[in-house]
Structure formats: C-alpha cells, structure tokens
Amino acid sequence: MTDDGAAVVAAVDAVAERIEAERDHLTRLDSAIGDADHGGNMARGWAEAADAARDLNDPDAETVAKTVGKTLMAEVGGAAGPLFGGSLVFAAGELDEGVTPETAVAFAETYLEKVEDRGDARVGDQTMVDALTPAVHTFKKSIEVDDVEPIEALAKAVDAAERGVAFTVPIRARKGRASYLGWRSVGHQDPGATSALIILEELLAVAAERLDVDVPETDAASPTIPDDDPEEASDDPAAASEDD
C-alpha cells in the first residue's frame, strides 16, 4: 500500500469511529430541525466505508477516496449521501498523484464546488457549506499565500470550520429539510456542518499522528495584513501575495 493510501485508510477509520461516538449528538441536532436520521445514517455509512477501504488491496489515495465516496453514496440516506459521498467520488480524481499540499488544495476546492452545486447552497444557507467554505478558503490561503506547514494549514482550516459551524446557529435555514421550518430553524446548529467539522478534526488528528507531531495550536486568523486595496484583490490568492 502506498503511504498516502494507508494514510487515507487510517483517516477513514478514525472518522468512522468518531462519527459513531457522535451518533447521538448528531441525531439530537437533526431531530431539532430535520428528521432525526443524520447520526444513524452517517454512522452506518462511515462504518461501511471504513470496511470497504480496509478491504482494498494496496490502494492509492485516489482509490480509497473514490471507494469511500461510493459507499457513502449508497449507504447514507437522504441528502447526506450525495453531498458527502458523491462529492468525494468526483474530488477523488484530484488525488491521482497522491496527497501533496497542492493536490490537497485542489481536492478541497473541487469537493466544496461539488457540494455547492449539488445542494445549490451558498454560505449563509445553514448547511455544511457554512463549515466547508471557511475551511477550504483558509486552507488554500495558508498553503498558497502564507506558505505555512501543511499540518498548520489544516489546523487553521479546522478552526475556520468550527467558526463556520457556530455561524449556522443564529441564521435561518434556506436549504434542506430545515428550510421548511422557516424562522423556527434559527437558533439551531446545522447537523451537516457539524459532521463536516468532525471529519476535518479527524483528518487533522490522523495527519498529526502520522507525522508524529502535536496538533498545532492555531486559529484561522491571518498572520498577514493585506497591503492591497480589497476592491482590487484578485481571485487568485497567490497573485495577491506577489506584491508583498
């Protein structure tokens, strides 16, 4: 097995174990604004996915990610299947040359894009997009602009996701079953965003463990103060940094 493949299998294992531990918590969140099946569905799906990943013979990272995505798609019911699993199937292609800081950024961006398109959701809709968007943006900037160590970039991304999950509480759901509740969805933490955070936390924990380093204590706040007029800021964060 390639190192990358083994690392992804270990990460999937860790996610499955943690989701199982959080099953009741996720179900409680979902019963407040949904149909109370998110915890059970995710736990079952990730357990199956971890089994499928372990059964692969000497897989590379792309194969593991694709297998996990397909299993989640088939086993997790509701919208979580196509959103968590379907997006993974498509984003897995970005890992065809293994896991590097560059491929990880491409993977994260493709994953977010798929979730947004499939769910037709944007930031502020009280969905997993609210956790993923700050995480992916912070990860990309940390790698491409701030040039920090990948493990620190991932730690910042987790911190950003945590803030994103908190942001889902005081806003109104505009997508998914919770949106049928209208204003009654205000004041509730989104279960999908919470699951996204849990997954990122486990990716970070496994990465730190395999690198044999402590999880860096960090926050998503930028170490750089932009010189540019924000109005002129480019979409390409690397371009913005060339003026530093």
Add this chain to the structure above:
Amino acid sequence: MVGIVVVSHSERAAEGIAEVAAEMAGDTRIEPVGGDGKGGIGTVPDAIGDAIDAAAGGTDEGDATDAEDRGDATESDGVVVLVDLGSAVMNADVAVELSDAEAVIADAPVLEGAVNAAVAATDPSATVESVREQAEAARDIEKL
C-alpha cells in the same frame, strides 16, 4: 426512442406515477425507481443509474443484438428523468453524471411531468430536449 425514468422517495409512488404515465406512453420505456433499497423511504444513486440504463434500452429488453433486430425505433435517443424532492434530485443528479447514457433531469412536478413526457415521447421525432421541454411545461398546469 426517448426513455423516461420516474424517481420518488417512495418505490410505490414511483410505480404508481409510472403506471399513470404509461396510459399515455405507447411503447415508450418508463422505469420507476424509488425507496432506500431496504424497504424504506429514500433514493439510491446506483438504483437510479440502473433505471436510466434500462430506460435507455441497455439492460431491460435484451442485448444490443435484439435492439438491432427490432430496427431504429428501439435505439435509445436518451432518457428524461422525473424526480420528486430534495435528495432525490441530488441522487438523480449523481446518477446522470455517472451514467454513459444521454440523460437529463426535467425540472417539473413529478406526476404531471411524467404524463407530459410520456405523451411527448410518443412523437416519432421526439428528442431528449423536446421531451424535457414538454415535461417542464407541466409546471404551468392549472387545475382550477
């Protein structure tokens, strides 16, 4: 020939809607698909993908040789997919992306759209686009 797939969270609802649409469908292939595969409410992308293949003539009525024997009328001109709500739309979207068949989702009410699509598909010059257009025209149906 353009095939039709009816996707619902409920297998029985999908079958019932396909049954209603089939009244108007001539020999158009209409494939119902629904349920979580375990007897519950939900949808599964793989099952929707199989239904798309069947509606395209790939697996339902025999192999390619049979299709050739029956002439041009049995060759697939694509598939129009009718869907009910929420995650059924997403799962159908995944299935369409992963399918080799030419398939499109109609943004239409599932039952009225399926009936419209069935009628449109009986036109010998029907295309995926013409069938989808007729299915989507069902959005404007007034009942009172």
